[in-house]
Amino acid sequence: xxxxxxxxxxxxxxxxxxxxxxxxxxxxxxxxxxxxxxxxxxxxxxxxxxxxxxxxxxxxxxxxxxxxxxxxxxxxxxxxxxxxxxxxxxxxxxxxxxxxxxxxxxxxxxxxxxxxxxxxxxxxxxxxxxxxxxxxxxxxxxx
Numbered sequence: 001x002x003x004x005x006x007x008x009x010x011x012x013x014x015x016x017x018x019x020x021x022x023x024x025x026x027x028x029x030x031x032x033x034x035x036x037x038x039x040x041x042x043x044x045x046x047x048x049x050x051x052x053x054x055x056x057x058x059x060x061x062x063x064x065x066x067x068x069x070x071x072x073x074x075x076x077x078x079x080x081x082x083x084x085x086x087x088x089x090x091x092x093x094x095x096x097x098x099x100x101x102x103x104x105x106x107x108x109x110x111x112x113x114x115x116x117x118x119x120x121x122x123x124x125x126x127x128x129x130x131x132x133x134x135x136x137x138x139x140x141x142x143x
Contacts, residue, residue: 001005003016004016005094005128006018006019006020007019007020018044018045018046019044019045020044020045020057021042021043022042022043022044022045022048022056022058022086023040023041023042023043023056023057023058024043024047024051024053024108024109025043025053025054025055025060026052026053026054026109027050027054028055028060030065032060032062033060035056038097041108041110041131043108044068045061045063045074045124046074047103048068048073048108049063049064049071049074049075050074050075050078050079050080050081050101050103050125051079051080051108051109052105052119053108053109053136055104063135066079067102068091075083078081079105079125080105080123080126081103082127091109101141104121105121105126106119106121106126107121110129112126112141113128113129113130113141113142113143114128114142114143115142115143116130116131116134117129117134117142118131118143119137120128128140128141128142128143130143131143
């Protein structure tokens with residue numbers, strides 16, 4: 001099996017995994033990608049799309065919608081987990097053909113909780129903690 005540029009052979013040597021790096025966009029307005037000025041971390045498409053991103057990369061590739069077959073293939077363990085092998089630590093679990101790690105939403109999208117909030121990574125998700133005197137709005141992600 002030979003992988004194209006930007007892809008690497010998976011450990012099972014049966015498939016290629018996407019290793020390309022790009023920006024994760026949180027909004028797509030009239031086919032234009034939008035992101036906050038503090039969100040400048042390069043991530044893989046899996047890290048972005050399995051982590052509440054809307055589009056990814058220099059070509060503004062749309063992320064698959066949760067619940068679709070394409071989303072389930074990209075994010076087989078659901079939201080908050082990637083299958084591209086990045087960010088693995090002691091929380092890594094293995095299953096036949098899959099190696100997955102918790103996505104750190106706080107690292108991938110630093111402005112996730114707003115200017116007055118602090119993002120706390122949890123397995124498969126995250127929580128926002130507000131500065132003293134502030135509380136979460138109805139979305140649960142902005143202080």
